[in-house]
Structures are given as structure tokens and as C-alpha cells.
Amino acid sequence: MIAKFFQPGGALEKAIPGFQARQPQIDMAEAVGRAIQHQQQLVVEAGTGTGKTFAYLVPALIKGHKTIISTGSKNLQEQLFYRDLPLMTQALGYTGKVALLKGRSNYLCLDRLSRQITESHGGFVDPGMLSQLVTIRSWSSATKTGDISECDSIAEDSPVIPTITSTNDNCLGRECPSFEDCFVVKARRKAMDADVVVVNHHLFMADLAIKETGFGELIPEADVFIFDEAHQIPDIASQYFGQSLSSRQVQDLAKDITIGYRTEARDMRQLEKTADRLSQAASDMRLVMGEPGFRGNWREAVNSPAIQRELTRLNDALDLAHDVLKLALGRSELLDAAFERTTLLKARLTRLCDTSITGYSYWYECTPRHFTLHITPLSVAEKFHEQIEKQKGAWIFTSATLAVDEDFSHFSHRLGLQPAEQMSLTSPFDYEQQALLCVPRFLPEPNSYGLAAKLVTLMAPVIEANQGRCFFLCTSHQMVRDLAEGFRACLDLPVLVQGETSKQKLLSEYLELGNALLIATGAFWEGIDVRGQALSCVIIDKLPFTAPDDPLLKARIEDCRLRGGDPFAQVQIPDAVITLKQGVGRLIRDQQDKGVLVICDNRLVTRPYGAVFLRSLPPIPRTRDVDGVGQFLSGLHAEQQAADSQHSEA
Template identity: 85%
Template sequence: MIAKFFAAGGALDKAIPGFQARQPQIDMAEAVADAIQSDGQLVVEAGTGTGKTFAYLVPALVSGKKTIISTGSKNLQDQLFHRDLPLMKDALGFSGRVALLKGRSNYLCLDRMSRQITESHGVHTDPKQLGQMVQVRSWSSSTKTGDLGECADIAEDSPVIPLITSNNDNCLGRECPSYEDCFVVKARRRAMEADVVVVNHHLFLADLAIKETGFGELIPEADVFIFDEAHQLPDIASQYFGQSLSSRQLQDLAKDIEIGYRTEAKDMRQLQKTAERLHQSASDLRIVLGEPGFRGNWREVVNSPAIQREITRLKDALELTHEVLKLALGRSQLLDAAFERATLLKARLERVCDTTITGYSYWYECTPRHFSLHITPLSVADKFHEQISEQGGAWIFTSATLAVNDDFSHFSERLGLAPKRQFSLDSPFDYQQQALLCVPRFLPEPNSFGIADRLVALLAPVITANNGRCFFLCTSHQMVRELAEGFRAALALPVLAQGETTKQKLLEEYLALGDALLIATGAFWEGVDVRGQALSCVIIDKLPFTAPDDPLLKARIEDCRLRGGDPFSQVQIPDAVITLKQGVGRLIRDTQDKGALVICDNRLVTRPYGSVFLQSLPAIPRTRDVGRVGQFLSSVNGQQEPEDTEEQHTEA
């Protein structure tokens, strides 16, 4: 039944120029259709190029059942909704309704925008910020969705965005004067009425964990749940089944109290004073927590005298805020909502400071301006399994990276799944002909002194011979900085480094230059799709084991030990294998692509566990000789004509 849509002369063949059915794609589509029919669980690892998006969209659309599709990021969500779904709707003649639903912080809040513009006419106005708000107000009169991603006048990381959007803490709900025009309410109504709803993992899991009013009503009505890029789910689920408190939440509350004072309760000067004290207390705690970019064990530091002193001051500031807001009850909707938030944040601060409750990891994280305190359950398997059991229906999980040496237990057990089927589909790419893998000889041990200089000396000739067109994927920001400095001194080619601009701009610059080396970490290991010879060499500095002092990893190691397992083989190696597979997947993105992969870590061949990594990767010819990489790339570049370069785009 499903196979006919993919067959020659079938619906997809007629609608999509150059479409060619692949047996793995048909196998996956039939497995998805079977899971939907039987309300079962399915786990599918679909190698790069399999065509998994069409393989789950076709059976979902023809099933006639209400379907929620969750993706790994907002950009992938937009790509699915604006590109892939319309194509499939036309091909299949699907007449049902589809909807895109994002978290509320992506939609303009008309009430908060109005309050901010009113408040911004005061003495503390930032002219640039006010100018951006005026541009947004102009755009708001023409937008149908209110999705700020569609507003070209402000950057995605603009500091204005948190001021003109709402979150669960500060939304006034039905009490809001703009409720009937609310873009979030309208988006949710469309989703309630739709046959297919596209969300992202963060939104789905936030709803699953807290049953947020509005979106929480969506999930019980769905019959089919499909998760693309499902390898991200366990870590994201850990965030949402725990609790957290951040300085941003505290300072947002302080900001709203000040706006309430300036616009609706000018006779209550104590509102401004308590807002200033709350803001200052949050800032002071951030300072004593240490360096930005650091994750630490909250249990270990919470009882230190310096931290205790600032926690006491923050508790006192929250208590004062609570009491002053109680006096203001009934003065305005904004201040009434602020009172409820202060009550919630008081309770949350008490909870995160009680580190005696077992079964959780307690950790904190610092950015240059903010801190966040977290309680994360050691395992989310029981909670996720419970939610699946309550919801019923079909649950389908797919990604290019789910299995470790053909074993899915690492993924399935973390989510408490009991899939009826779980299998891998090989990529259609001919890695024997298209790629070469090199693990160079005579490498120093990872983390040894001066390793960045050794890697620059070893690999600069390869990068030069390839005329750039190379990603160097690192496991730390420190290595990115050291390699960028070294390669800029050694190469005549452009060297781009993550952290110097946004991910999107960095990728655009890389593609525009055509001969650059791009050095990056985390964000570039997955979700980036550069096709053709614009990227013909990917270098990885070492096996991507998570730092052993990472508090989330420590929690999972502790949980594994409590269950009588071996944390290194059951937690650390599988995590590193999945991440490595994602990084390797950047190289070959099309049947015409060719390129070399260099992994600068001797442990692949000197340690017993190296075989687990190698057997989990595609069957790429291997060498220890860096010289052979240069020869391979020279032959590839000699054969490649300029007009063969494929279109490039990003999925991330």
C-alpha cells in the first residue's frame, strides 16, 4: 500500500522532479505505517541520504490520524513546515490542515510591547532599543502569525526580544487586555484544529512535563507522535522533568515590577526599591558563582560561606518583593501576575537549596551575565514511559544517529521505550568510493601540552592542498581558540572561528569565501548541511567524550552505578559514539560528494573500545598516512568541475 507512493510513476515521482525511490526509504515508510496502524513504538536509525523525512510524512498524511511531528530545532521545524510538508501535501493531494507551533517566547506579546514602548519614553531610554521596538510595532500591524522569526528588522539574538515576548512566568493569560488578539492563543487554536502539528522537542517536552495551559490540551488529542533528530530527546527530557531557577527569571520579574511602578502604581515608590534590590541580589549571586561558561556541582558549593551569604540576601529580597507586591494586589494585572511569580520563585529557590533529596543531580551554570540553578532527575525513563502509556497512540523515533555498534539499548533505555521494532537503514552513499578516513600516526595523547601546535603543523599542508574547504570540529572552545590562532599564523587561507559571529553568519561567510577553514565546536557537529565540494575535508580533534566533571554526566554515571552497570561502557562510550557519528555525518551529504575525514585520536586504534567507534561509523576505507589524504583530495579536486557544485544550505 505505502510502497506505491514511492514507486516509479507514483505520487512522489510525478510531483518531485528527479525523484528516485530507494528501498531503505520504502522499508522505513512501511515500518512507520505499521506502527501507526498498530499504535506501536518504532525506533529507526536512518543513515544520511535515506530520505527519512518523506518516509515518515507519507504514512502520517495518508493515515488520516492527528499527528504531532517534533523536530530537533526551530530551524528544522521551519524547514519541515515551509518546504517539506507543502511538497508532500501537493504530491499526495492531502487536504487536511497543518499548523506550526513554537514556544510562546517566539511570538510577539502585544501587551508587553505596548508597556515597553510606554516605559521606554522615560529618562533611561536606550535609543537603539526604542527604535527596534518601533520597527516591531510597525511590523505587528501586518503580520498574521506574530512569529518574530519572520520579522527581518530585528536579529534573532536581539536583546529586545525578551522584553516583547512572554513566558510561562509573566503571561497574564485571560486577564491580559490583548488576549483576543494574542498571537500565542491564535497559534494554539490553529494547532487544536489541525490534522498535522509541527513542534520542536523543547516545546513538546515542556508541555509533557508541566501541562502548560493551552498546549497541554493538544497532546491528548493526537494519535501519532513522530520525533525527528530523536537522539536529542533524552538530554532535553532531563531538563524538563527537573526544576530550575535563573537570574534571568529574577531580573525579568524585577523589570516588570519597575514597569508596573512607572505606568500604573507611581505612588508606590517601594515597588521600585524592591525591584532594584531583587535585581542586585541576583547579580551579586552571579558574581560569587565564578567564571562564565562553567558548569559546577551545586551540592558542593551551596554550603560555602560566600554562597550562603548571597543566597540569604536573595531569599530576603524575594521575601520583601513578595510582601510589597501583596500590598499592590488589585492595582494592575501586571503586578498581580508579578505577585504570583514571586510566590513561585520563592518556593523554587527553597527547593533548589534543599540538596538532601536523593534521585537528582544538583548543578549550576554561569554565562557572562546570568546564572541558572538546576535539579535534574538521574533518569527520565520512568517518567517518559509513564507519559507514553497515558497518551497511547503510535510513537516513532528516528535520527541518523541512534545505534551504537547496531545496538539501540543506549537510546531506548534512557527513554523507557519498549519498541515493537528497532532497526538501522544504511545510507545509500558509496563510502568506499566517496570517502577516506585517516587516523594519523605519531599523534601525542589527547589533552597533552602543545597538542594544538602539533595539529597545526601536521594538518596545515593537507588544508592548503585542499584549498581550504574544510571543517575542523573541536571538543572544546579552548581548542577552537588555540587552533584558530595557530592556523592563522600558518595558512594563507581565510580561517573562521566559532564565537566570532553567529552560527548562521559564519556558515554564510564560509560558503561565500569558497576556500576557508572553519574551526568550530558543539553547534557545528550536527544540523549543518553543506553539499558538493564546498566541504571536502572534515577534521576532528579527538573522540568527543563529555568532560568528566560535567554534572549531568556525573548524575548519569551515578545512576548507572546504582543499577549495577558499568558507566564507561554504558554511558560515556555510547554518548561519545553518537556525537562522533554526528560529526562524521557532516562530510558526505550527497551521492556526488567526495571527501576525507581525519580523526586525530590514537585511541581509535590503541584502545579496545576504539573498535566500538569504528564499527559504528560507515564502512569508509582507512589509512594512518596523512600523505594519502592529500593524494585522495588532489584526485577528487582534479575530477571536480565547478558546475558540479551542489546547492548548500543549513538545517540547523
């Protein structure tokens, strides 16, 4: 029944120009159909190019159940909602309602905008912020959704955005004077009424963990839950089933107390002093926490005299805020909400300081301006399994990277899944012809001194031969900086570096230049889709094992040991395999793509576990000869030039 939609002459071919049926796509669609019909769990690894989005949309739409589709990021969420779903609804003649639901921080808060504008008239806002507030106020009268990303004249990283959006902490709920016009409330009502709702993993997990007011009522009504980019779920679930406290939360609380004082309680001068003290305590605590980008063990850090001193000051500042706000109760909704938040933060800080409770990882991380303290459960399998049992229905998990050496147990165990069916669908790409994998000879050891300089010397000729068009994916920010310095000194090609501008700008610049080397880490290992010869070389500095001092990894290793397992084989290798598969997936995105993958890590061939990595990758021909890479790339360029000249003659 489902297969007919994909077959020649079927609904998809009629509606989508150039659509071609692929057997793996049909196999997946039928498996999704079975899982929906029998209300079962399904895990599907669908290689790049399988067409998994259509493979789950067709059965989800034709079965007609209430469906929630969760994606890995806001970008994917928008692509699904604005591009893929309209195509499918048109092709299938689907008449159900479809809704997009983002987290509340994506929507304009009318009450907070109004308060910010009122405060700005008192002369407390810089001219740049004031100009943006005026722009947003003008846009707010025209927008139907209140989604800030639709306001083109405001940059996505503008500092004005956190001041005019709400969080779970500072939302006034039904007490808000703008409640009936609230964009978050409208988006949630629309989602409640819809047949298909597109969310992202962070929002879904936040809801599952805390049953956030409003959205919490949406999930039980669904019959089908589909997770795209599902490999991200275990780590995101860990964040939401734990607890955290950040300096940003404390400083946002201080800002709201200040606004409440300036707009509604001018006679309570102690409110301003309280806010200043809170803000100062959070900033002072950040100063003693260490370097930006650092993740540390909170159990150890909390014993440091310097941190103990700042913790006492922060606790005292929260106590003072609690006492002063208590005196202001009933004066203002904003200050009443601030009192509740203060009570919550005080309790959370007390919990975070009691590191004797077992079964959790206690860790912290720092950005240049903020710190966050975290408590994360060692395993979320039990809690996630509980939620699935409560909800019932069909639960479908799919991604290009779920299996390790064709085994799904690493993924399924982390979420407590009991899938009725697990399947791995091979990519339709001809890797034998389209790609080459090189593990160069004479590589230095992965963590040896001067590694970056040696990689620059080894890889510069390859990058030059390819005329740029290369991603160099690194496993650390330090390696990104070291390689950037080395390549800028020896290459005449443009060298773009993650961190020097936003991810989107960096990618746009890379595509515009056409001959650049882009050096990046983290965010560029997945979710980046560069097709054609714009990217024909991907180099990876080493196997992406998580740093052994990472507190989350330590927690999972501890949990594995407690269960009598082998942490290296059951935690560290599977994590690294899945990350490597994501990085490798950047190279071949299309049936016409061709390119070279270079992994600069001898362990692939010298360590027994190297075979697990190689067996988990697509079947790409391998070489250890860097000169062979140059020849392969030269062949690609010759093909490209011939194609270009034929095109120009035509």
C-alpha cells in the same frame, strides 16, 4: 499499499522533480505505517541520505490520524513546515489542516509591546531600543502570525526581543487585556484544530512535563507522535522533568515590577527599590559563580561561604518583593502576576538549596551575564514511559544516529521505550568511493600539553592542500581558541571561528569565501548541511567524550552504578559514539559529495573500545598516512577542475 507512492511512476515521482525511490526509504515508510496501524513504538536509525522525512510523512498523511511531528530545532521545524510538508501535501493530494507551533518566546506579546512603548515615552529607553520598538509596532499591525522571526529588520539576538515576548512566568493569561488578539493563543487554537502539527522537542517536552495552559490540551488529542532527530530527546527530557532557577528569571521579574511601578503604581516608590534590590542580588550572585561556560556541582558549590552569603541576599530580596507586591495586589494585572512569580521563585530557591533529596543531579551553569541552577532527575525513563502509557497511540523515533554498534538499547533504555520494532537503514551513499578516513600516525596523547600546536603543525598541510573548505570540529571551547590562534599564524587562508559572530553569519561567510577553515564546537557537530565540494574535509580533534566533571554525566554515571552497570561501557562510550557519528555526518551529504575525514585520536586504534567507534561509523576506507590524504584530496581537485572545464566548454 504505502510502497506504491514511492515506486517509479508513483505520486512522489510525478510531483517531485528528480525523485528516485530507494528501498531503505520504502522499508522505513512501511514500518511507520505498521506502527501507526497497530499503535506501537518504532525506533529507526536512517543513515544520511535515506530520505527519512518523506518516509514518515507519507504514511502519517495517508493514514489520516491527528499527528504531532517534533523536530530537533526551530530551523528544522521551519524546513519541514515550509518546504517538505507542502511538497508532500501536493504530491498526495492531502486536504487536512497543517499547523506550525513554536514556544511562546517566538511570538510578539502585544501587551508587553504596549507597556514597553508607554515606558519608553518616560525617557527610560535608549534610542536604538526605541527605534526597534517603533519598527515592531509598525510590523505588529501587518503580521498575521506574530512570529518574530518574520520581522526581518530585527536581528535574532536583539536585546529588545525578550522585552516584547512573554514567558510562562510573566504571561498574564486570561487576565491580559490583549488575550483575544494574543498571537500565542491564536497559534495554539490553530494547532488544536489542525490534523498535523509541527513542534520542536523543547516545546513538546515542556508541554509533557508541565502541561502548559492551552498547549496542554493539544497533546492528548493526537494519535501519532513522530520525533525527528530523536537522539536529542533524552537530554532535553531531562531538562524539563527537573526544575531550574536563573538570574534571567529574577531580572525579568525585576523589570516587570519596574514597568508596573512606572505605568500603574507611581505612588508605590518601594516597588522600584524592590526591583533594584532583586536585580542587584541576581548580578552579585552571578559574580561569585565562576567562569562563563562553566558547569559545576551545585551540591558542592552551595557550601561555599561566598555563595551562601549571596543566596541569603537573594532570598531576602525575594522575601521583600513578596511583601511589597502583596500590598499592591489588585492594582495591576502585571503586578499581580509578579506576586505569583515571586512566590514560585521563592519556593524553587528553597527546593534548590535542599540538596539532600536523592535521585537528582544538582548542578549550575554560567554564561557571561547569567547563571542557572538546575535539579535534574538521574533518569527520565520512568516518567517518559508513564507519559507514553497515558497518551497511547503510535510513537515513532528516528535519527541518523541512534544505534551504538548496531544496538539501540542505549537510546531505548534512557526513555523507557518498549519498541515493537527497531531498524537500522544503511545510507545510500557509496562511502567506499566517496570518502577516506585517516587516523594519523605519531599523534600526541589526547590531553597532552601543547596538543593544539602539534595539531596545527600536522594538519596545516592537509588544509592548504584542500584549499580550505574544511571544518575543524573540537570537543572544547579552549581547543577552538588555541587552534584559531595557531592556524591564523601559519595559514594564508581565511580562518573563521565559532563565537566571533552568530552561527548563521559564520556559515554564510564560510560558503561565500569558498576557501575557508571553520573552527567550531558543539552547535556545528550536527544540523549543518553543506553539500558539494564547499566542504570536502572534516577534522575532529579527539573522541567526543563528555568532560568527566560534567555534573549531568556524573549523575548518569551514579545512576548506572546504582543499577549495577558499567558506566564507561553503558554511558560514556555510547554518548561519545553518537556525538562522533553526528560530527562524521557533516562530511558526505549528497551522492555526489566526496571528502576526507581526519580523527586525531590514537585511541581509535590503541584501545579496545576504539573498535566500537569504528564499527558504528559508515564503512569508510581507512588510512594512517597523512600523505595519502593529500593525494586523495589532489585527486578530488583534479576531478573538480575537469568537471568545471567540461561545464564551461558546454
